[in-house]
Amino acid sequence: MPRYEFTEGSSSKFWEIRQEGTTLIKRWGRIGTDGQEKSETFDSKAEAKKAYDALVKEKEGKGYTLVEGEGGDDEAQAESASHPDLEAAILAAPDDVKGYLAYAEWLKGEGDPRAELILLQHAALDAPAAESAKARKQAAKYIEAHAGELLGEDLAEAVSEETLKLEWHLGFIREARVGQVDYDSTADVPEVLRKLLAHPSACFLRSLTLGMACFDGENEYHDTLEVLGKAKPSKALRHLFIGDFEYPDDTEISWTHVGNLQPLYRVFPELRELRVRGGKVELGKIDLPELRSFTVETGGLPLGAVKSIVKAKWPKLEALEIWFGSDNYGAEGGVKDLKPLLDAEGVPNLRKLGLRNAEFTDALCEVLPKAKVLAQLQELDLSMGTMTDTGAHVLATNPTVFRRLKTLDVSENFLTKEGQKLVATAAQSVISGKQRVPYDEDSRYAAVGE
Structure with missing residues (x-):
């Protein structure tokens, strides 16, 4: 219970308040x-x-100071109206508007502003173009006017500062992005994220993007991932992107410390897409049975992460993209460590494979003609690596293997014009532009390291 105190002259008083449902104590x-x-x-x-x-405002106006417990905003979030049974019905059929309309009826009885927002956004769904546009504008104005009631003061402030960007759908937050805006930002990203995930308006959050955690110094996601790992398990979240920043403008990839993702798999078991950008990535034991797409973009992928990927349990995975990086920035492992993946173990539905940004691309080319996984792929991406004409020759001289591919990407490697000609017809469609030129024979490197 928040406790306020007032001490002045002979006065020495306290005042406490808490909300339990519709009752103030x-x-x-x-x-x-x-x-x-x-x-x-x-x-x-x-x-x-x-x-x-x-x-609370009255007491603060009289000089009372909060000395214990949380202030009013957390109380507001904790006491926002929620109905587990109605939420379960929506989660079971997230695209059925009937569930949302039923929730609106209940929220209306609770005096919750989300009731009106649900109705406004519903009006925009099937209406003619002009009426739909009008309803969307009304909904946007309503969200702006009632931000404090819909989100609580702290989250509303985060929205106004653009630390938090939201997309609403039928009265609830469908997509969210959390991150510092620039070098002048002092926003506490983990705290904003904690309040967002705990708020009833985010109970159907489907897409979450994490931008810069910190512009001042190294960009570390440890505290942010800790918040995610301790969050209430969600079956709603489908898309998670950790590391939405521009490199090198915002920060370098290797200056970003991602940390351990394993605790997240239990919290978000229904993920369909997981994308991670940064260094010092720990993946642990991956168990994401519903995942369709996984991408890790790094300048130095450690061996532990490579092993996690090739041993992962993701039977429905369709797209896998791995950036290996430079050994100068922590990259470890090589072709032999990828054998389970190349043998198509545990990836029966994989159709798109990216083995990018590697310092061993030529060695990959040597083993790919016999890789079992090639038989099921539609797209193969070997870009941003160290492929030379030697690797291109291997691809070109195994047409029966690679011609099955709809797309082969070998861009941003070290192919000469002759090498580009060699691979031009290796697959149904070949992307081979933006080739780099080495300073000398020993200066070939992965495109992204630092």
């Missing part, structure tokens, strides 16, 4: 005593919250 008296307690019940949680805020 207040306790007050002289500091050092138990004081007295009184409760008051309102018609809805929203009315109780409004009274809560007014009382």
